[in-house]
Amino acid sequence: MKKIFIYVMGFCFLSLLILWASEGEKTPAAELKLVGSFPEDNFYFPSFPFIDIDKEGCIYAVDNRKHTIYKFDKKGNLLAKFGGWGQGPGELQWPAKISVDKKFGQIFVKDNTGIIMFGPKGDFIRRIRTFTGILNFDVGNGRIVTLEPIPGKKDLIGLYDYWGMKIKSIGQKYDLDYSISKEIAPGHLDRLVNDGAVLLEENYVYYVSYVFGEIRIYDLSGRLISEKKLSGPGDLQKYREQYRRLFFEDGLKRNKDNTVTGWRILNDACLYGGNLYLLMLGYITDGSYQIFIVDNKSLEVKKRMILPASICPEMIRVFPLNERSAPLFLASFQDQASGSCLLGILKEEGSE
Amino acid sequence: MNELRGHQNSNLWRCISKIEKGLLLTTGTILIISMHFFLGDEKAFLCQRGIYKIIKRDIDYYKNSAIYLIYNVNLNCRPLLDYHVYKSYYDLRKIILFFPDYSDQDIQNFINVFNIEGLVDIRRMDDEWYSVYLKCNNNKGQVNLNFLILVINGRIAQIKGF
Numbered sequence: 001m002k003k004i005f006i007y008v009m010g011f012c013f014l015s016l017l018i019l020w021a022s023e024g025e026k027t028p029a030a031e032l033k034l035v036g037s038f039p040e041d042n043f044y045f046p047s048f049p050f051i052d053i054d055k056e057g058c059i060y061a062v063d064n065r066k067h068t069i070y071k072f073d074k075k076g077n078l079l080a081k082f083g084g085w086g087q088g089p090g091e092l093q094w095p096a097k098i099s100v101d102k103k104f105g106q107i108f109v110k111d112n113t114g115i116i117m118f119g120p121k122g123d124f125i126r127r128i129r130t131f132t133g134i135l136n137f138d139v140g141n142g143r144i145v146t147l148e149p150i151p152g153k154k155d156l157i158g159l160y161d162y163w164g165m166k167i168k169s170i171g172q173k174y175d176l177d178y179s180i181s182k183e184i185a186p187g188h189l190d191r192l193v194n195d196g197a198v199l200l201e202e203n204y205v206y207y208v209s210y211v212f213g214e215i216r217i218y219d220l221s222g223r224l225i226s227e228k229k230l231s232g233p234g235d236l237q238k239y240r241e242q243y244r245r246l247f248f249e250d251g252l253k254r255n256k257d258n259t260v261t262g263w264r265i266l267n268d269a270c271l272y273g274g275n276l277y278l279l280m281l282g283y284i285t286d287g288s289y290q291i292f293i294v295d296n297k298s299l300e301v302k303k304r305m306i307l308p309a310s311i312c313p314e315m316i317r318v319f320p321l322n323e324r325s326a327p328l329f330l331a332s333f334q335d336q337a338s339g340s341c342l343l344g345i346l347k348e349e350g351s352e
Numbered sequence: 353m354n355e356l357r358g359h360q361n362s363n364l365w366r367c368i369s370k371i372e373k374g375l376l377l378t379t380g381t382i383l384i385i386s387m388h389f390f391l392g393d394e395k396a397f398l399c400q401r402g403i404y405k406i407i408k409r410d411i412d413y414y415k416n417s418a419i420y421l422i423y424n425v426n427l428n429c430r431p432l433l434d435y436h437v438y439k440s441y442y443d444l445r446k447i448i449l450f451f452p453d454y455s456d457q458d459i460q461n462f463i464n465v466f467n468i469e470g471l472v473d474i475r476r477m478d479d480e481w482y483s484v485y486l487k488c489n490n491n492k493g494q495v496n497l498n499f500l501i502l503v504i505n506g507r508i509a510q511i512k513g514f
Contacts, residue, residue, distance in 0.1 A: 089453070112424065126455065129462070130461055131427060132428070133428030151428065163457050164461065165460070
């Protein structure tokens with residue numbers, strides 16, 4: 001009797017283990033195909049362009065090396081360009097992240113000096129200086145949310161208005177023991193461990209950790225509403241644990257050429273139509289890059305989109321379409337064959 | 353006539369020995385290099401002279417002061433040089449001058465982020481200070497530096513770019 005009981009218990013335990021292990025695989029998956037890429041003749045991006053899309057579906061791409069912002073239509077035709085190197089009104093110095101206000105169309109670009117605000121036609125409005133070394137940011141409803149792990153402070157996220165007035169600090173940084181990574185300055189360590197995306201939606205701020213694949217939701221008063229560790233296929237759990245050990249137990253070291261490796265599970269994240277879209281690196285699943293579609297309330301993974309093996313994407317955005325349509329993606333990627341940095345339109349295999 | 357002159361010049365060059373030619377070329381090279389350094393120093397000289405001009409006009413105000421000319425700083429990679437040291441020197445006037453396009457909000461963010469407390473004079477550069485900044489920022493516009501000017505007993509003790 002006792003033996004039978006042990007066998008039954010063992011069977012149940014094994015079944016649970018298999019179920020848990022295959023949780024990620026159960027998430028429905030679909031293949032994405034590249035339906036177009038640009039720019040083509042006589043125009044190239046020397047590095048990955050930073051991208052965003054406005055409410056009309058126009059594409060904005062930031063060329064970091066040419067200090068310029070390009071505006072394309074959906075077909076990849078160049079509509080306008082603005083910016084350029086300099087310190088004067090509307091000029092940029094090493095621009096990076098871009099975010100477009102989805103309601104009123106103002107364009108915000110982060111560069112070495114702060115965040116520069118342009119009107120929908122590329123006319124300079126103002127420069128906003130935060131002095132915090134912004135890692136990432138998002139805009140909407142008259143608010144700017146910035147990921148700014150400040151050395152010596154616990155704050156993680158800053159909330160500003162469009163005039164640059166700081167309204168509030170939200171969230172907390174990962175609590176590191178800096179002494180275990182002596183080779184790297186605390187400020188740099190903060191930037192590495194807190195690397196991620198901040199996303200703004202109505203009355204909520206989302207923080208997505210690229211390093212640990214964790215999502216936190218805060219309300220605008222700074223209260224933590226919900227948090228979840230992303231679960232999925234492949235070695236996600238293994239890498240998360242490895243990075244946790246690296247940052248919190250073993251310590252980070254400089255490479256032989258004095259550089260420091262950034263450790264990531266995710267490459268990018270965006271919010272659209274009640275979903276979070278997370279771009280997962282290919283080596284986590286030992287295959288192609290994947291987009292995880294996560295419900296923005298329950299934080300459950302609803303679907304996985306597998307990207308073509310021929311591309312290495314750095315950023316993704318979703319085109320505004322009606323709710324019934326299958327999502328259409330814009331990706332900033334490197335073509336494996338040619339090595340070129342391009343913008344590509346991707347859609348689900350078999351969708352309209 | 354011109355052809356004749358050219359002919360005479362080429363004859364002159366042929367007349368001098370190889371050693372003399374070498375000496376002439378070396379002298380020319382040294383002259384060019386010296387000119388280059390002189391012009392570089394001239395810019396630094398103009399920077400210093402510009403600062404003195406402002407200081408002397410209001411010597412009581414600037415007599416012992418740490419003057420920051422700020423283009424862009426941030427907590428992560430371009431901190432406010434030595435401010436943590438000078439903020440406790442109560443007999444040293446702290447003056448922070450920002451680029452002319454700083455908004456009131458930018459200045460407020462700066463005060464909050466760098467915890468600027470106590471008697472610190474904070475304002476934007478006027479035309480004169482801006483023109484001095486441009487003379488001090490001697491790097492052909494590629495990188496805009498910030499400057500710390502330390503004035504002790506009415507004399508410039510140090511100008512540091514950061």
